[in-house]
Amino acid sequence: MNLSPIPFAVRSTCPYCGVGCGVTATPLPDGAIAIAGDASHAANRGRLCVKGAALGETIGLEGRLLHPAVREDGALRQASWEEAIERVAGGLRAIIDEHGPDAVALYVSGQLLTEDYYVANKLMKGYIGSANIDTNSRLCMSSAVAGHKRAFGADLVPGCYDDFDLADMVVLVGSNTAWCHPILFQRIARLKDARPEVRIVVIDPRRTATCELADLHLPVKPGTDVWLFNGLLSYLAKSGVQDTAFIDAHTNGLAQALDAAQVDCADPLAVARHCRVEPSDLMAFYGGFAATTKVITAFSQGVNQSSAGTDKVNSIINCHLLTGRIGQPGMGPFSITGQPNAMGGREVGGLANMLAAHMDLDNPQHRDTVQTFWSSPRIAEKGGLKAVDLFKAIEAGTVKAVWVIATNPMVSMPDANQVQRALEKCELVVVSDIIASTDTNAFADVLLPALGWGEKDGTVTNSERLISRQRAFLPVPGEARADWRILADVARRMGFDGFDFDSSHAVFDEHARLSVFRNEGARMFNLAGLCGLTAHEYDTLEPVQWPVRRGADGALQGSARLFADRRFAHADGKARFIATAPRAPVNAVDPEYPLVLNTGRVRDQWHTMSRTGRAPRLADHTAEAFIDMHPQDALLYGVREGELARVSSRWGAMVARVQHGGGIARGSVFVPIHWNGQTASDARVGTLVNPAVDPVSGEPEFKHTPVQVERFGVAWHAFVLSRSELALDQVAHWTRVQGRGFARYEMAGRGQLRERAAWARTLLGVTDDADWLDYEDASDGVYRAVHVVGERIEQCIFLSPRTDLPARAWLASLFASESLTRLDRAGLLAGQALGMRLDTGPTVCSCFGVGRNTICDAIAKQDLRTVPEVTACLKAGGNCGSCVPEIKVLLMQTRAREAA
Known part of the structure; x- marks a missing residue:
């Protein structure tokens, strides 16, 4: 198959947060894709954060799901699309026939394009006849x-x-x-x-x-x-x-x-x-x-x-x-929405309590409007199960089939162990994804390969109601298909009419026409100006904010603001003040779990890292999960900065490294959401999270879970940089991130290592005749070794009973060299950079790869006083600006040390 990209620049939209930045993708002679901000896009005006700028590093086919697969005798095997579609359609049909439409469900994602979301909602609510379709956007907005x-x-x-x-x-x-x-x-x-x-x-x-x-x-x-x-x-x-x-x-x-x-x-x-x-x-x-x-x-x-x-x-x-x-x-x-198309999903009724085009499930007139437009055999008559309740119903057996699309609930849901129990019991689990191995995919009975960013074509809507085109610039890999097409294929196989779409353009046109059907100004969501677009007009559509109409000259007219006329969407045209009685979080106090867990994102990663985890530059800023807590709390609970600790709640537990970020109050801890079963041994924070939900929205309590923190005792700490993958079954704790040409593993173990050299060779898979340089201090328990192939470093391992292991940045730089110098070899065994090679320190500016030591050294030696001066000297902070707050702190800290 020809995997050459389209040979010209393509304007598209970033697939990360709800800002909805425009990007341009340009093929390079070496086959890489150059990503830049789209200067003509109103959301970002040419700027990109480091995640967006690194998108070109995430589009390789390593680890991609490229062919359908079905489970037989406990194992997945490759299957044809014909067999996979029949397995899904036949399985859903059999369960519906026996148990009714509410026995099946879809769990979808703000990562979907609006066209995908539309077809999923149409299938569930208008043809299957159940509102059991919810989305991971339930978890954020x-x-x-x-x-x-x-x-x-x-x-x-x-x-x-x-x-x-x-x-x-x-x-x-x-x-x-x-x-x-x-x-x-x-x-x-x-x-x-x-x-x-x-x-x-x-x-x-x-x-x-x-x-x-x-x-x-x-x-x-x-x-x-x-x-x-x-x-x-x-x-x-x-x-x-x-x-x-x-x-x-x-x-x-x-x-x-x-x-x-x-x-x-x-x-x-x-x-x-x-x-x-x-x-x-x-x-x-x-x-x-x-x-x-x-x-x-x-x-x-x-x-x-x-x-x-x-x-x-x-x-x-x-x-x-x-x-x-x-x-x-x-x-x-x-x-401010968290996902690239959380807003688009809302437009098409992607939540279990909504209908398409901002219509309401509990409104009989709205239900009739949608059913009439779709000419569907039925319409859902009541709200479906929201995310947390959905997986509870799966475990209880009332929902017997679930189709998960473009999300990883085994990591992202609260009380994630309950999600695991649900998927283990579910009669039919279907997963559409772009990645072959995720925590959720391990439970799939049918795996369906979907198109990823750069391959799929459609629209997204950002936080300001701006509809933008996400365009394909890469060829279809393997047998992957667009999500809207997979859904339509299953719908037709189930015997449903109304799914004869031949393009994303056709889906979008139907979506736009529904927004104006029986809409005499009563519904503010209105895409009248986008109805009847030709395929070329759809392909060249410029970003526009809804409501969208056409002027007298035929030009599209978007709407920057709503309510300028002081008219709201309630029947009387008036807004409502809502009485909000203060109340404490559910499960707020628990004497056995005295600390409060807050969860969230880190700067350079995204959701469960299936995309950002592929980009080496995004791993440098935060390489492993952490537990941020106040130093006095750490002292009280017997844990130390830099060491491992276990955080546990009434729902689960995880292990990560303690840090004192300086921004957390006593009584609270913060843990990031991103790590999963592929990137760490035991760092899924979702296993801890309080599954209590808001009684109106159904959104879970991710910011307030009672927890306790205790020491996770280990006998040794180590890290490995390796060009080949390692088997880590015997390691008590590990984290893996992608480097440039190697993988970085942080690990720890409980048993004493008496034969360190033999253990290290076995872990790294090194034969007796390999070029193996090592150093051991048996009395101190320190061991260092490097595996060289030809003149190039292949692997290295550093082991100690303490956490004071060598800096990783200068070691990582050795993997870019075609040959090791004598000083490099000596430095590897000494555990520190020697000669002219400098340790740049942990990455602060991921856009330009500038480390903390480099910044602090420049501040001190060149008497830098401001962020612009640091940027002029080192470029750090000169692109997306995400690192500017950290540079400000380094300026203050360096000046304070000099004053002392």
């Missing part, structure tokens, strides 16, 4: 959806990114924007540089990299956001800041919302005590908000991922409704 629907009457984000440029105050709530949405963060940073008087407020229990930009950081007690914003609502009302004309003409429910806000939240001092913030800081926030008309309040997972997430969202929206700060430039509540 469903509270925002529920809050929008309660306040506005539909899932509507009022503003756009341009509003950040126009604001006089930006409040970031539960959002480490610097790491999770770097391009949007850099937009805010540029605003601050241009207008220093703009106030930046960060509300987050942790002091994250985002706080380095803030004028004010409120480190609220986890779970107290409703207290904080109810207090703000009460303060604004008492201060006379409300927009009475707007409230009277365009809202309902203020009295009830204010009554709820008076309970425990009328006194700012009481709010400060409950939220554990300084009263002066709280009043600075309240006073600043009251005095500033153009305020953007942007919120993300720290708000949504809570058993009170929907109330948190509405408590924020209430403050904007009270002041009338919505629908106008530079102001409003703003939900």
Whole structure:
């Protein structure tokens, strides 16, 4: 098969966060793909974060699922598409015939394109007749959806990114924007540089990299956001800041919302005590908000991922409704989505409690509208099972078949061990994926190879309602197919009409036409201007924000903002204040588990790392999972920085390395979400997470799980850099990341190693006649060895009873050399760089590969005082800017050492 890419630059969209950056992909003569930001795309204007910039490193076919597979006698074997489709369609049909449509389910993903999502929703709700289709977007933004629907009457984000440029105050709530949405963060940073008087407020229990930009950081007690914003609502009302004309003409429910806000939240001092913030800081926030008309309040997972997430969202929206700060430039509540097409999934009804085109399952007129348009034999009549309840139903046996598409619930779901029990018991597990081996795929009865980014074609919608094209620039690998096509193939095999799509363009056109069907202005989601696009018009579609219409000249007209006319989507056209009674997180207090676990992302990784884990430059910043905790808590619980510890809850446990990041309050710990069964022995944080959910949105409580931390005792620590894969069955703890031409393994063991050389040779698979250089200090337990093939390093291992192992960066650089020098060989055995080769230290700037030691050395030797000076000297911080907060810290630390 010809795997040559299309021989010209293609404009597409980044597949990571909800910022929705435009990218260009250009083939190079050596077969690589050059990725750059699309300067014409409104979301990023040519900028990319390091994850987006590294996309070219993730498109290889290593580990790809390229052919269908079916399970027989406990083992998967390659199968034809004909057999695989029949296995899926026949299995679903048999279960439906015996147990009814609610006995089957789809669990899909914000990684899907809108066209994929549309066909999945149509199949389940309109033809199978069940609403048992939910998405991993349930885990990150469903509270925002529920809050929008309660306040506005539909899932509507009022503003756009341009509003950040126009604001006089930006409040970031539960959002480490610097790491999770770097391009949007850099937009805010540029605003601050241009207008220093703009106030930046960060509300987050942790002091994250985002706080380095803030004028004010409120480190609220986890779970107290409703207290904080109810207090703000009460303060604004008492201060006379409300927009009475707007409230009277365009809202309902203020009295009830204010009554709820008076309970425990009328006194700012009481709010400060409950939220554990300084009263002066709280009043600075309240006073600043009251005095500033153009305020953007942007919120993300720290708000949504809570058993009170929907109330948190509405408590924020209430403050904007009270002041009338919505629908106008530079102001409003703003939900920042986590995935590239979380918004597109919402447009087509991808959640279990929604219908396509922003219509409602509990509305008989809406159900009739959708069924009539689809000419479908039936329509789901009630909401389906949301993610957590779905997997509980699978374990209970009421759902007997599940089709998982483009997601890895064995890692990402809360109480992930329960997900494992569910998949083990499920009669039929189908998985569509691009990767052959994931934690979830291990339980599949049928594996279906899907197209990946760069191969598939369709649309995505970002956080500001901007629809963009994601275009193919790579050929189809193996037998992979588009997800919409796989779904349509199964639907037709099940005997359903209505799935004769021949392209993503055909799917999109049907999606657009549904948005205007029986829509006489009643539904704000409206793609009238995109109906009837030709294939060429679809291929060349420029980014546009919905609602979309056409002007008199036929040109597309998007909508930057909603509610400028003060009309909302409730039947009476008015917005709703929602009474939000403060309440503690579910399972908040547990004497046996005295610490509170918070989870989230790290800077350079994405979800469960099936894509980012392929890019070596993305592994350098954070190479393994960690437990971030306060030094006093570490002392209290008998664990030390740099050593391994076990975190456990009532639902599960995991092991990772303790660190003191300096941003965590006493009583809390933070663990990243990314590591899985392919990248670590025991680091799936989902096994710990509290499965309590918000009663309205069904979103789980990822930010508040009672846990305990204890020492994970080991006898030795080691790391290996190896060009070949290792078998690690006998190692008590390990983590694996991809380097440039090698894999890096961090490991630890419990048993004493008496024959270290023999053990190391066995682990690395080295024969007796190999070129093997080693050093051993038997009394100290230290062992070092290097395996050389020809003149090139093949593998190296460093072992010690302590954690003080040599720096990895300079060792990794040796793998780029075609031959080892004598000094290199001596340095390998000495455990440190010798001669002219320098240890650059852990990576700070992943875009340009600049290490911490390099930055600190330049600061000291060249008397650098500012980030721009560091950038001019080393390039660090000059691309996506994600590392700028860390560079600021290094500047302060280096200057402090010099002053001492």
